[in-house]
Amino acid sequence: KNQVEQSPQSLIILEGKNCTLQCNYTVSPFSNLRWYKQDTGRGPVSLTIMTFSENTKSNGRYTATLDADTKQSSLHITASQLSDSASYICVVHLTGANNLFFGTGTRLTVIP
């Protein structure tokens, strides 16, 4: 069964600290993996997209890694800011089909 699981479900960190969010997937065959940031009551916004052959991709303070062998991805946030408080969603695209598999997200709260 194609699934995308994210951990932790929620996370609270102090402003300025780093954190890492995890995504494990069983989707196969795999085309690409995306990380989105969703502010409360808003639509998701893309942070990174990685294909099978990419191991890491950065977008400012956000760095995503991908291990296609173990089917794991992580999103590392450096020097967190209050505006990083949001849900972070991992999405995996199934090759050759119009199918995206969404994780349930990690709710990150950054406190001063």
Added chain:
Amino acid sequence: SQTIHQWPATLVQPVGSPLSLECTVEGTSNPNLYWYRQAAGRGLQLLFYSVGIGQISSEVPQNLSASRPQDRQFILSSKKLLLSDSGFYLCAWSGEGIGEQYFGPGTRLTVT
């Protein structure tokens, strides 16, 4: 630049009433269009997608329907709402294939 609009932003409807949510995209032609629902504490669920005018694919059987009367207009409808239809509805578009998806601001629907 491309923009995506959804309205209304919030909606409270009684059980059994009809529904019409509208999504329009500007600045691109022949986009792929998507309707998603996000229930509280749950991941995004793809409801419908469209690769062209009049072409609608349904991902899950349900009380909802979708239509694409114009190239950049996508409508989500229901003849009779159920309590379980409550949620956050997101419209998204992408270019050819299933590349990067861009989400609208969403509609919060509460069925009472």
